[in-house]
Amino acid sequence: MVEPVLEVSNLSKKFYQQKKTITALKNINLSLREGEVFGLLGTNGAGKTTLSSILATLHPPTEGEVKYCGTSIYDDLDNYRRAVGFCPQRPNLNNYLNLRDNLYFAGLFYGLSSDEAKDQVNLLADELELHEYLDHVPQSLSGGWRQRFMLARSIVHSPKILILDEPTVALDPQVRHRLWEKIRGLKAKGLTIILTTHYLEEAEVLADRVCILHRGAIKLIDKPANLKNDFKLKTLEEVFLQLTEEEVAI
Amino acid sequence: MQHVTKNHWYIFFQLIKAELKAYKPMALSETIDLLVWVAVLTVINGLVLPALHVPREFLLISFSGTVASAVSFKSYPNIANLVADVHGDQTIKQRLILPIPPWMGFFAMVVSTFLITLWTALWAFPLGLPFMWQLMDFSGISLWRFLVIMLASAWFFSALPLLMTSFIPSPRLVGRVWLRFLFPLWFFGGFSFTWEKFYEAIPWLAIIDLMNPYLYMMEGARVALLGPPGNLPFWLDVSMLLVLSIICFVFGVKRLRKQIDAV
Numbered sequence A: 001m002v003e004p005v006l007e008v009s010n011l012s013k014k015f016y017q018q019k020k021t022i023t024a025l026k027n028i029n030l031s032l033r034e035g036e037v038f039g040l041l042g043t044n045g046a047g048k049t050t051l052s053s054i055l056a057t058l059h060p061p062t063e064g065e066v067k068y069c070g071t072s073i074y075d076d077l078d079n080y081r082r083a084v085g086f087c088p089q090r091p092n093l094n095n096y097l098n099l100r101d102n103l104y105f106a107g108l109f110y111g112l113s114s115d116e117a118k119d120q121v122n123l124l125a126d127e128l129e130l131h132e133y134l135d136h137v138p139q140s141l142s143g144g145w146r147q148r149f150m151l152a153r154s155i156v157h158s159p160k161i162l163i164l165d166e167p168t169v170a171l172d173p174q175v176r177h178r179l180w181e182k183i184r185g186l187k188a189k190g191l192t193i194i195l196t197t198h199y200l201e202e203a204e205v206l207a208d209r210v211c212i213l214h215r216g217a218i219k220l221i222d223k224p225a226n227l228k229n230d231f232k233l234k235t236l237e238e239v240f241l242q243l244t245e246e247e248v249a250i
Numbered sequence B: 001m002q003h004v005t006k007n008h009w010y011i012f013f014q015l016i017k018a019e020l021k022a023y024k025p026m027a028l029s030e031t032i033d034l035l036v037w038v039a040v041l042t043v044i045n046g047l048v049l050p051a052l053h054v055p056r057e058f059l060l061i062s063f064s065g066t067v068a069s070a071v072s073f074k075s076y077p078n079i080a081n082l083v084a085d086v087h088g089d090q091t092i093k094q095r096l097i098l099p100i101p102p103w104m105g106f107f108a109m110v111v112s113t114f115l116i117t118l119w120t121a122l123w124a125f126p127l128g129l130p131f132m133w134q135l136m137d138f139s140g141i142s143l144w145r146f147l148v149i150m151l152a153s154a155w156f157f158s159a160l161p162l163l164m165t166s167f168i169p170s171p172r173l174v175g176r177v178w179l180r181f182l183f184p185l186w187f188f189g190g191f192s193f194t195w196e197k198f199y200e201a202i203p204w205l206a207i208i209d210l211m212n213p214y215l216y217m218m219e220g221a222r223v224a225l226l227g228p229p230g231n232l233p234f235w236l237d238v239s240m241l242l243v244l245s246i247i248c249f250v251f252g253v254k255r256l257r258k259q260i261d262a263v
Helices: A048-055 A077-085 A101-111 A113-126 A141-154 A174-189 A202-208 A224-233 A234-243 A243-250 B006-051 B058-073 B073-088 B100-122 B123-133 B143-166 B175-188 B193-201 B203-211 B211-228 B234-258
Strands: A006-017 A020-032 A039-040 A064-069 A084-087 A160-163 A192-197 A211-212 A217-222
Touching: A006 A048, A006 B123, A020 A048, A020 A217, A039 A048, A039 A202, A039 B193, A048 A160, A048 A192, A064 B100, A077 A084, A101 A113, A101 A141, A113 A141, A141 A160, A141 A174, A174 A192, A174 A202, A192 A202, A202 A234, A202 B100, A211 A224, A211 A234, A217 A224, A224 A234, A234 A243, B006 B100, B058 B100, B058 B123, B058 B143, B058 B175, B058 B211, B073 B100, B073 B143, B073 B175, B073 B234, B100 B143, B100 B234, B143 B211, B143 B234, B175 B211, B193 B203, B211 B234
Parallel strands: A039 A192, A039 A211, A084 A160, A160 A192
Antiparallel strands: A006 A020, A006 A064, A211 A217
């Protein structure tokens, strides 16, 4: 059996706010196969962003383990961080640098040489059609373009795993479809992609498997087609609504 | 603590390079901002107040206070920017997932702030000098001491934003930092009086004031520009600023990492 590229076991996350304990994730167990697109679905507050932030090593888990190729990510954090690209929900490009420098320095920050970083910027500009805006500052771009640059920044160091946290949120359908094409292109290159989204259609189109999170716990993990068959429903959206109807009723 | 490798230092220097590149387009306008402030104060000290027969000693104390304060000039905007970033833009989060020890990401921030602060602040003395020319006794000036105290002060004011930011829960509250914290410290720091005279006037408050980092910056600058008599020992000033810088950095990083909930 092929070893999973990423394995999450018994992971929990609690936040302590104003003397209250908030459990964001409860006993999460999942494993990712190399080259798959893994969709993380859930309603607002389900724990999708918390889980993707933990996998991106931004936040530590309260309990549990994350293994990359069989080794705890915390035993060799540098190695894991070099293997991961993270595109957060909120674009956090440096507004004081133009987009060429944003991408160039992002490459240097992962240890690329100056020439390697420049080559990567040019390559990504070709692939993601970014040339027109390379010398602009982030604030001057529309949401769709900014998101495209965020995607470029997250892959500038050629990661093995890409974590996309709601990459198409608030984008118009045309831009969203164009970003889907780019994500498909990255999958074709062999990247393992964790795609956090609350667009069910997006998950249905892009994900090989989906994980439905509900109130911090995993409801189920399966292929979208299997889920539709098992639940005898036409779309993933209907499956999702049925699974989370308790929350919808509230 | 994680072992620091050559790769870590490479990334560390790239972080500084990026900060300096981002600052470059603003360098001129920010230097002009500082120069306006220095020029106003030195014109008053060098031309207006002498006409009112204000004692020369006071004018020189005030001038050296102005020059020293140039180092702290950017501390408030630096705190405001960091608070806005932690709670808004979140570019800091990119830094926190890089393959370097977390403290190095923060340290790169301090070093770049230090270089920018120094670049801006060092203009204050040559710019103010023409206005104070007739009042200055140049035999008392020690340029190496001036440089040392400016370096130590710049370190302190580059580390301070980390600690201050960790105490500010929302960008809405950042304005209070100036009125409730920086301004009182600045004025009690001896902008216009020496600690010795302060002690003669209100001993108990002067002793409490020994915890004030601005005091060491002002006293140190006075030793460098006006000579040692009447001021705290120069190396005490330098040592205290460095110790306080370390405290700000260590506790600032610890508290900020907790606030952001970083790995």
